[in-house]
Amino acid sequence: MKLVAVTVQKFRNFVEPQRIEIEPDVTALVGKNESGKTTILKALHRLNPANGDSRSFDLVTEYPRWRLARDRRENPDLERETWPVIAQFALDQSDSDALADVLPARPMVGTTLKAAKNYANRYTVYFKADLADVIEAACSDASVGSEEVAILKAESSLDDAIAKSKELAKSLKEAGEAALAKAASGFASAAERHRYLLETGQLDEDQLTALKARVPKFFYFSNYSVLPGETDLTRLAANVGAGVALEEQDQTVVSLLAHAGVTPADFLDANYDSRKAELQAAAGDLSGEVFKYWRVNTDLAVVFGDDNVAVLNPSTNVQENHRLLKIELRDARHGDVETNFSTRSSGFQWFFSFFAAFSEYLHTSSPVIVLLDEPGTSLHGEAQKDFIDYIFMELGASKQTIYTTHSQFMIDPTVYEKLRAVHDKATRENREGGVAVTQVSLSADRDTILPVESALGYSISQHLFLGSGPHLAVEGSSDFIFLMRMSAYMEQNGKTPLSPKLAIIPVGGISNMPAFVALMGRRLKVSALVDGATTDATLARTRKAASENGVDPGSIVAVSEVDSKLPPTADIEDLFAASDYLRLYNWAFGRNVKESDLPSMPVPIVKKLIDLHGKYDHALPAHALTDNQDDFFATVKTDTVSRFEKAFEKLNQALTI
Structure with a gap:
């Protein structure tokens, strides 16, 4: 049985029903903090929990607060008639076979089954088949x-x-x-x-019980589920025996013990040593799973210890001996030193704890759907990418998985269709906006899909940087366009163009130039063209970054160095003769600025124009060059051609350094 969709409504910040389509393997919920991602997972988990929180829905605290009094006046039966979560499943062949002798007639493969829970915490399941399909099935039987x-x-x-x-x-x-x-x-x-298959109320209790047994349970894991370094097994055994609802951490400990085939109570008897041996064997098996994907330090080993401590019983005021379970890590990289699990990096704690909590279901055919709330936020970016590989390649291949994230490293842009954008549209003025859950698209809220844009940008940049030749870093898109258009003109007219070996990379601003040279210069051949009002300071920082990372400082070229007649803080626009650039400027902005309108002081032409008419988009004159190439080059000034040719010669020379 596969989860096909879930509808959440009238629950926390969800107001109107939001139907979220679920992928057959992995679905990622992407959004900002407080957007409602966790709410979706919590609603599903409460529907049919496999672990941990069995808390009920509470109308008073979880129904949209500002509507509660009004809606309850209008509908006194609000608690029983409001269903905060409805899950839609599709039956597979094994469901059809298992239920064929239980239900009045064999259900068809693909039939829709819905499971829902209301605020009165009544859990129900019912079929919702298409009429045409039911008629066809009855016709087939007859x-x-x-x-x-x-x-x-x-x-x-x-x-x-x-x-x-x-x-x-x-x-x-x-x-x-x-x-x-x-x-x-x-x-x-x-x-x-x-x-x-069409009408509820047609099945008796035994049939409903058999049907409910087929519905997958939901396994939930969050940062609150991380294993503690020490656990009071005496207290935990008492809570398990009394049926007390366990904290998420304690539930993870119980799952870890279950992986070894034992319970907390088993460690309190005389056979403790044998139980411990079983736990050590299970830990070895579990570590094997963990270290397939934890590559930061593969020299770690999990060690279990114990201690008996005196604990004061507050109800009797008598001291009692309690057995503690201690989880420690032996680090072969640092002389087999053993340290408490809780002192290790939060990333490793989360990573190991997840496998411990999920070990009960890892290699079983139990119908379980995995809900991961912000997984791996404490992991390094590369470790997050390793965990994403695990989610898509192994976990999702055997268990449907839904996870939430706002991290670019937890998003795989190659499976764009598996992403869902979660956006809280409510405002102070419009509380009814509620949460909207949509496919990820450029029409979605920009902040919501920022991690998707970042992941896509990171993926593209990795392929771009590592898959091309030498790189020329420039400030922005206008630099890129000017260099490409002028280089094409030079080549067509038998003059020196920019070397075709150079891949021009706009780095998104002059302030990013030193970091680009420092980081990319370690692996790639990098040069840069530096311009702007802060040329001196930026040039010094960029050349310092180059020399510290194996890049020859001579490959960092300032625009002002191209021609002695240029201003000391020249921009790329100053390579054009003033009259040529003014033609581009006037085309772009519909103005008629003449050279005589500008002051004669030795400052960049961009500054002169800003002083005259205010700030403007530097890219628009560059686009004007693209749109008016024939007109522009028909009368291009000799000074423009000469300066760009000098610039290309200087940049090409940097290739040989």
């Missing part, structure tokens, strides 16, 4: 002919189809078609056996 099947499927209700079958049976009998008439007359009883 061996109704294909022509008659088409006639019956055209009816608007099951009762109408039954009435029509009786008419068909009569007419077929009169026409001498005895076999077809018999089949048509048998449709009515077959349809009644299938009626339970």
Whole structure:
């Protein structure tokens, strides 16, 4: 049985029903903090929990607070009639086979089963099949002919189809078609056996119990589920025995012990040493799973210890001996030193704890759906990517998995269709906005899909940087366009163009230049063209970053160094003769600025224009060059061509350094 969709409504910050389609393997819920991602997982977990929190829905505290009084006045039965979570499942072949002898008629593969829980905490399951499918299944059982099947499927209700079958049976009998008439007359009883697929209340308690047993349970794991370094097994055994609801940490300990085939109470008897040996064996098996994906330090080993301590019983005021379970890590990288689990990195604690908590279900065929709340937030970016590989390649391949994230490293842009954007649209003025859950698209809220954009950008940049030749870093898109257009003109006119070996990379601002050179210069051949009002300071920082990371400082070129007549803080726009750049500027902004309108002081032309008309988008004059290439180059000034040729010669020379 696969989860197909979930509808959440009137629960916390969800107001109107939000139907969220679920992928057959992995679904990622992406959104900002407090957007409602966790709410979706919590609703599903409470529907049919496999572990931990068995807390009930509470109308007073969890119904949208500002609507509670009004809605309860309008509907006194609000608690029983409001269903905060409804899950839709599709039956598979194994479900059909298992239920064939339990239900009035075999359910069809793909039939929709819904499971829901209301604020009165009534858990129910019911079928919601299409009428046409039910009629077709009943026809198949009764061996109704294909022509008659088409006639019956055209009816608007099951009762109408039954009435029509009786008419068909009569007419077929009169026409001498005895076999077809018999089949048509048998449709009515077959349809009644299938009626339970359309109408609730058709199944008895035993049938509902068998049906509920097929519904997958939901396994939930969050940062609150991390294993503690020490656990009081005496207290934990008492709580388990009394049926006390366990904290998430304690539930993880119970799961870890269950992986070894033991319970907390087993460690309190005389056979403790043998139980401990079993636990050590299970820990070894579990560590093998963990270290397939934990590559930061593979020299760690999990060690279990114990201690007996005196604990004061507050109810009797008498000291009692309690057995403590201690989880420690032996680090072969540092002389086999053993340290308490809780002192290790929060990333490793989370990683190991997840496998410990999920070990009970890891290699079983139990129908369990995994809910991971912000997994791996404490992991390094590369470790998060390793865990994503595990989620998609192994976990999701055997268990449907839904996880929430706002980390770019926990998103795989190659499976874009598996992402869902979660956005809380409510505002102070419009509390009814509630949460919207949509497919990820550029029309979604920008902040919500920022991790997706970042993941895509990271993936593209990795391929771009590592898959091309030498790189020329420039400030922005206008630099890129000017260099490409002028280089193409030079090549067409037998002058020196920019070397085609250079891949031009806009780094998103002059302030990013030193970091780009420092980071990329370690692995790639990098040069840079530096311009702008802060040329001196930025040039010094960029050349310092280059020299510290194996890049020759001579490959960092300042625009002002191209020609001695340029201002000391020249921009790339100053490589154009003033009249040439003003043509581009006027085309871009519909103005008629003349060279005589500008002051004669030795400052960049961009500063002069900003002082004259205010700030503007540098990319628009570059686009004007693209749009008006023929007109521009028909009268381009010699100074413009000469300066760009000098710039290209200087940049090409940097390739040989």
